[in-house]
Amino acid sequence: MKNAAFKLAGIALSLSLAWSASAAPLRIAADPVPHAEILNFIKKQDPSLDLQVVELTSGVNANELLANGDVDANYFQHVPYLKDQEKALGKTFAVAATVHIEPLGIYSHKHKDLKSLPEGATIAVPNNATNLSRALFLLQSKGLIKLDSKFSDPASTLATPKDIVENPHNVKILEIESPQIPRSLDDVDLAVINGNYALEAGLTPAKDALGLESAAHNPYANILVTNPQLAKDPRIKELAKDLTSPQVAEFIRQHYNGSVIPVSAPQS
Structure with missing residues (x-):
């Protein structure tokens, strides 16, 4: 009887804990x-x-x-x-x-389009590994740089500035903490900004970005x-x-x- 009572008490306690978790x-x-x-x-x-x-x-x-x-x-x-x-x-x-x-976007306070980018321009990008790679893939998609051919899948391969094999504008990549990048817009030629931080800074990615990631097949x-x-x-x-x-x-x-x-x- 005691064992049965203990089992019933244990079941009741488990049910009580489960109810408490679901009610919290x-x-x-x-x-x-x-x-x-x-x-x-x-x-x-x-x-x-x-x-x-x-x-x-x-x-x-x-x-x-x-x-x-x-x-x-x-x-x-x-x-x-x-x-x-x-x-x-x-x-x-x-x-x-x-x-x-x-969609990750490219923004500027100094230039109206990517074609007017000067030689040696400075581009601010996120400094964490995944969004840094994501930014480089975006810059490549817009023809500003070219990555080593082994970096073909942005979802599974992480590129760094060392993996840039073609840099026709001799751009300089400046790595900054993602939340701080919008504040750098007056100091750099271009800035690659995550959508949430762009929105927080009062930017409208669909309207203000000079270049945006494609939403199709976006990882x-x-x-x-x-x-x-x-x-x-x-x-x-x-x-x-x-x-x-x-x-x-x-x-x-x-x-x-x-x-x-x-x-x-x-x-x-």
Whole structure:
């Protein structure tokens, strides 16, 4: 009888813990724009899902927050960046949803088009490995540089400035922390800026960029990431469903005018 009682108590405790987890707020670390804005839209659309949005500030590593259990998920990054972070942190995370693309763009306060780029121009690019490589692939697609032919797949090969084999304008590559690049626009000829930081700086990528990544077959879609043990949590599944819904896709299309592009939901 005692053993049966202990088993029943254990089952009751497990059910209680599971209920407590599902009833607790879902803590999501996100960049302010557009990620937190999208999550706040979901809070209005799905009030039954208790979201606690933690807006990221410069210097905070959202994957460390997730690994340490300080948040339940994060929404700010793409798969190549996540893979690089998993290696750096010695952790394995789980992708719960693929949501949108923020095309990387080339901007300038000094030049109206890429054809007017002077000899020896300075180009600011992100200094983290994945977005640095992404920026170099973008510059190559616009004919400003050429990378070694072994760098054919931006999703699986990371290029650095040392891998530039043709540089017809003798451009200088200046590596800067991604959030700081918009502030460098007055000091450089061109700047390659992530979509979220461009939006935060008041730029409209679809209108202001001198060159944008193609959205077609783009490997840099932004994702919802969680820990493997939470991947089947009903709250995570519900948020993933919301993020990939036609309603959220329509919000993204209307609110960002082509500067953020939904990838998972058909147009409603």
